[in-house]
Structures are given as C-alpha cells and as structure tokens.
Amino acid sequence: MNGREENLDLKIKETLAAVFPEVDPPEAVLNAAIARTKTVEAGREAEQILETHTREGPDTRSLLAVATVGRMTLAGMIPGVDYREAGRQLAQSREFASLTSGRTPSENLERLRSGTLIKELGVSMRRNSRESFLKEPHARTGPSREAPKPPEIKNPEKDAPQIRGPGNGPGGLPSI
Amino acid sequence: MDAEAVVKQYSSMVYSIALNYVRNREDAEDVYSEVFLTYLKKDRDFTDEEHRKAWLIRVTINCAKDLLKKRQDYTQLEECFTLQARGLTEDVVDRLDVIDVLKQLTPAQREAVYLYYMKELTVAKIAEILERPENTVKSDLHRGREQMKVLLQPSK
Numbered sequence: 001m002n003g004r005e006e007n008l009d010l011k012i013k014e015t016l017a018a019v020f021p022e023v024d025p026p027e028a029v030l031n032a033a034i035a036r037t038k039t040v041e042a043g044r045e046a047e048q049i050l051e052t053h054t055r056e057g058p059d060t061r062s063l064l065a066v067a068t069v070g071r072m073t074l075a076g077m078i079p080g081v082d083y084r085e086a087g088r089q090l091a092q093s094r095e096f097a098s099l100t101s102g103r104t105p106s107e108n109l110e111r112l113r114s115g116t117l118i119k120e121l122g123v124s125m126r127r128n129s130r131e132s133f134l135k136e137p138h139a140r141t142g143p144s145r146e147a148p149k150p151p152e153i154k155n156p157e158k159d160a161p162q163i164r165g166p167g168n169g170p171g172g173l174p175s176i
Numbered sequence: 177m178d179a180e181a182v183v184k185q186y187s188s189m190v191y192s193i194a195l196n197y198v199r200n201r202e203d204a205e206d207v208y209s210e211v212f213l214t215y216l217k218k219d220r221d222f223t224d225e226e227h228r229k230a231w232l233i234r235v236t237i238n239c240a241k242d243l244l245k246k247r248q249d250y251t252q253l254e255e256c257f258t259l260q261a262r263g264l265t266e267d268v269v270d271r272l273d274v275i276d277v278l279k280q281l282t283p284a285q286r287e288a289v290y291l292y293y294m295k296e297l298t299v300a301k302i303a304e305i306l307e308r309p310e311n312t313v314k315s316d317l318h319r320g321r322e323q324m325k326v327l328l329q330p331s332k
Contacts, residue, residue, distance in 0.1 A: 012324045013293045015274050020294050025191040029205050033187070033212045037179035040216045076213055 035080030036073055042083040043070010047112075053105040060105050065091035068112055068121070075118075095121065177228075183212055186229065189295070190236050196290070197240035207239045214239070226301070233295060234305040237287075277327045281320050288313050289320035 024030070046067035053060055066087035072078045090096050099120050100108050111117040177185075187208075194207035214235055222228040278286055284306075291302045299317065303310040 008321075008325055008328065009293070011328045012321065015324070015328065016290070016293050019274050019278070020192070020196060020290060022188045023192045023195055024188050025205065025208055026201075029191075029208060030183070030187055033183045033209060034180050036209075036213065037183055037216060041179055074213070074217055 032080050035082070037080070039073040039080050039083040039086070040070050042087075043067045043073065046070065046087075047109065050105050050109045056105060061097070061100060062087055062091045064100060064105070064108050064112065065096060067109070068096075068117060071112060072118060077118075179216060182215065182228070186232050189229070190232060193233060193236045193295075194240050197237065198243055203240075203243055207236060207243060210239045211236050229295075230297065230301045230305055233291070233297070237305065273327055274324075277323045280323055282316075284308070284312075285316040285320050288316035289324075292317055 025033075043066055046063040047070075050060070050063050050067060053063075066083055069078070069081065069083050069086045069090060073080060073083075099117060103111070108117065190211050191204060191208050194204040194211070195201065198204050198207060211232065215232065222231065278289070281289065287306060288302055291297045291305065292299070297305070299310055299313050302308075303313045306313070
C-alpha cells in the first residue's frame with residue numbers, strides 16, 4: 001500500500017468514525033455485567049474449594065450457597081449480584097438448609113452440578129420473585145408469597161383436614 | 177485476563193457493535209448482557225487478544241442478528257445509518273454524504289467496511305467472523321473503498 005492509499009484509508013476511517021462512534025453502555029449496564037462476572041467467578045471458586053471438602057465444616061453451607069448463586073447467575077436466572085451477600089442470605093434461608101442438610105459436601109456439589117439443587121430451590125419462580133428472594137431472605141421465612149391459594153372447600157367435613165393453612169406447610173419456594 | 181478485565185476492556189466495542197445492528201439502546205443492552213454471559217459460560221482459552229476480540233465481535237454480531245431475526249426485522253445495517261443521521265449535530269452535510277455512500281453498498285459490503293475500518297480487523301478475521309470467503313470480503317472492501325474514495329477525494 002502506497003502513501004496515498006494509506007492516507008485515503010486514514011480519511012475513510014476518520015469519516016466512518018463520525019457515523020459509527022464508539023459508545024459506552026450505561027453505567028448500570030456495565031456494573032451489572034461486572035457484578036455478573038464476579039458472582040460467576042466466586043461461584044466457580046466455591047465449587048473448587050468444595051471439591052476438597054469431605055466433611056461438613058462451618059463454612060460448607062456458605063460456600064455451597066455462593067456456588068449456587070454463581071450457577072444461577074451463569075444460567076441467566078438472576079442478574080449479577082453481590083455474591084457474598086446473596087450467598088450469605090441463601091445459606092441462612094430455611095429452604096436451603098433443609099435441602100442441603102444431612103448430605104455430604106460432595107453429594108450437595110453433585111446435586112448442584114446436576115441442576116437438582118437449583119430445581120428444588122424453585123427454578124420455576126418468576127425472575128422477580130427470585131430477585132426478591134435473594135434480596136429479602138427474612139421475608140421468605142414466613143409463608144410463601146407465591147403459595148397457591150387453598151382449594152375451595154366444597155365438603156368441609158371431608159376436605160378440611162387435608163388443607164394446610166399458610167404457615168403450616170414447609171414454606172419457602174414453591175416447587176416446580 | 178480475568179473476566180472483569182475483559183468486560184471493562186471490550187465494553188464499548190460490544191455495546192457499539194450491538195447498537196449499530198439493533199438500533200435501539202434497550203436491545204443493545206440485551207445483546208451486551210447476552211454476549212458477556214456467553215463469554216462466562218464458555219470459559220474458553222484464547223490464543224491471544226486478537227482471537228478473544230474476534231470471538232467477542234462474532235458473538236455480538238450473531239446475538240444481534242438472532243434478536244433481529246426473532247422479530248423478523250432483519251434489515252442488517254441499513255436503517256441504523258438513517259437513525260444515526262437524525263442525531264447528528266455537527267458536520268451534518270459531510271456525514272450525510274458518508275451515509276449516502278454507505279447506502280449504495282450492499283449490507284455485506286457495509287459490514288466488511290465497518291469491521292475493517294472501525295474494528296481494525298484483518299480480511300482473514302472478517303472472513304472468519306462473517307463466515308464468508310476471504311476473496312468475497314476483499315471484493316466487498318474494494319467496492320466500499322472505491323465508493324468512499326469518490327466521496328473523499330476533492331473534486332477537480
């Protein structure tokens with residue numbers, strides 16, 4: 001390429017730059033993408049640490065919770081979040097405890113990898129509900145906001161004993 | 177390079193390409209998120225930065241085209257020129273000339289010109305990204321260059 005052609009290419013580039021300016025995404029969008037990467041990387045790291053765990057330790061559930069949040073983020077089920085806080089909240093939730101207790105760390109890790117654990121946590125919930133679950137763990141300790149209404153009692157004597165009122169059931173995330 | 181550094185380094189590039197294809201900010205933001213989520217999912221090794229950059233460009237273009245196809249609104253780069261022209265505040269006449277020239281090119285030629293000049297990719301990389309033969313890309317670039325030359329060279 002000779003000097004004249006190089007000059008032309010430079011001019012073309014400058015001209016096109018006016019039509020196709022480099023645009024930054026909104027800050028919130030960039031921050032969400034960064035948060036997502038952090039969550040996923042933290043989740044992967046937690047999984048790696050869990051691989052070496054053979055017995056239940058004081059931090060096992062927290063690690064598993066962080067790994068779970070990371071997996072859910074990677075699946076696009078939740079946006080990028082503060083994984084430390086989200087993991088802490090999830091680890092403290094009643095649902096998570098009931099789903100993971102009584103199993104070895106490797107069993108729980110396997111259940112996480114196969115998707116079973118996340119399914120059991122309620123993947124069918126709508127996105128907003130999941131977000132609020134991660135943000136408001138204490139609100140989830142009570143009766144589920146997503147809980148289906150009890151069926152109408154047509155025969156009170158026959159049906160009434162089978163119906164559990166809100167708060168009497170297992171609570172937490174609705175099943176799939 | 178860790179994922180956060182990758183997001184920061186290629187943030188503008190991915191968003192700009194997405195915006196040029198889908199032509200509105202909301203869709204561009206969706207494409208942007210999808211691209212980096214795909215990047216995280218793949219967790220793959222790249223031979224060098226050029227390889228990573230080309231991969232991100234390809235995924236961005238594919239995501240944008242998929243989104244447009246879903247909406248049966250696939251007009252490639254054509255309308256974005258018009259929309260961008262509405263927002264011009266300076267050098268309006270010059271830019272409109274450029275837009276007119278670009279409109280004389282086929283969408284494929286415009287894509288090649290855009291990636292060559294604005295993303296500084298080689299012909300081989302453009303061919304790989306757009307899944308077209310190198311000679312076709314060369315021919316597209318030649319045509320685009322000739323059109324731009326007419327516009328940019330002072331009239332005698």
